[in-house]
Amino acid sequence: MSSSGQNSSYDLSFKILLIGDSAVGKSSLIVSFISGSAKDIAPTIGVDFKIKLLTVADKRLKLTIWDTAGQERFRTLTSSYYRGAQGIILAYDVTRRNTFTNLSEVWSKEVELYSTNQDCVKILVGNKVDRESERAVSTEEGLALAKEFGCLFFECSAKTRENVDKCFEELTLKIMEVPSLLEEGSASLKRNILKQKPEPQASQEFGCCL
Template identity: 35%
Template sequence: MAQAEGPARPGTAPGQPSVFKLVLLGSGSVGKSSLALRYVRNDFKSILPTVGCAFFTKVVNVGAASLKLEIWDTAGQEKYHSICHLYFRGANAALLVYDITKKESFYQAQRWLKDLENEFHPGEVVVMLVGNKTDLAEERQVTFQEGKEFAEGKRLLFMEASARLNHHVAELFGTVARELLQREEREAAAQPRDARVTLNQRPVRQAKCCAR
């Protein structure tokens, strides 16, 4: 897709996209790596469980603007839960992924949300709840309405997807990308014209909880 040149955003060199950190959170085997691989490389294959964290990047065009997503795919196994907090600190966005065929993974996504709420101030990060594996709808344990109602109650974005079928994968990342750009534009508009502020450099702040 051809990229139209637009005005440089604060803190971004002319012609360079803004950089945002996005983390994938959720229990093991819900398809976090599959979603990332499908989105970045348009590929799907059996993947071994992530150890620690995997890293992907992708430049996304949204109209005349563009941004670079740094996608951090965290391990879902319980033994890695504590160290995953190190990866999502400083994030601009998060995908909370669960498997629609496993109710427990839906509860685990809610646990990850609590971890985010302990780490960030309300509204500080863009959060989307993602129900993956819609290709296995006949085995569904979490209804669309359950996911939607939980997301609405917590003011999260929500979408169901299938990494295997490439259903709604680009759409969910694109929705997050648009929200990130809109937030950046609102922040820029709120700044005095003569203020030299680097929007992508988040202010130094005290953590809301002790390091784990």
């Protein structure tokens, strides 16, 4: 997998959404993936998004990664951002058990309620594995929940960058395996090209006198 911040041309465009409780490290995972470094991030207010250009399976991709606030008071703000997402990352903190149980009790229900895309690819991500001595959720439990959700599973560390690139890359590969999502990614690209196209001048359209 390679990334290119300079080249603005791409073959496919996908929308990825990160959800989960506050302070599980959603923003840190995104920053770690995009900039290759992990630093302390302030809590997200409402919704933020970042763009990453990368190449996966010989395709140049534009990922628009939406970062949602985990606090309950922002929930109503974020519901509309599920719309049109081809990939959803459900994140929890392996050192805080409640962030894991909330995936079943809160977040998976929100996906069912708000996701407009039945074929949307989901991935379960346990973050902060660098704090192994504080672990409160086992790898086996994570795997079991991912099986229940019917989705991919990764344990990551935004701090050490362990599995961060792999998690986004595998999610993208899975999206590209679904024909309807691949079609959406191409359609999104075409819409962007049309938007950028200048309006033709009448003199260019008609070369002869009427």
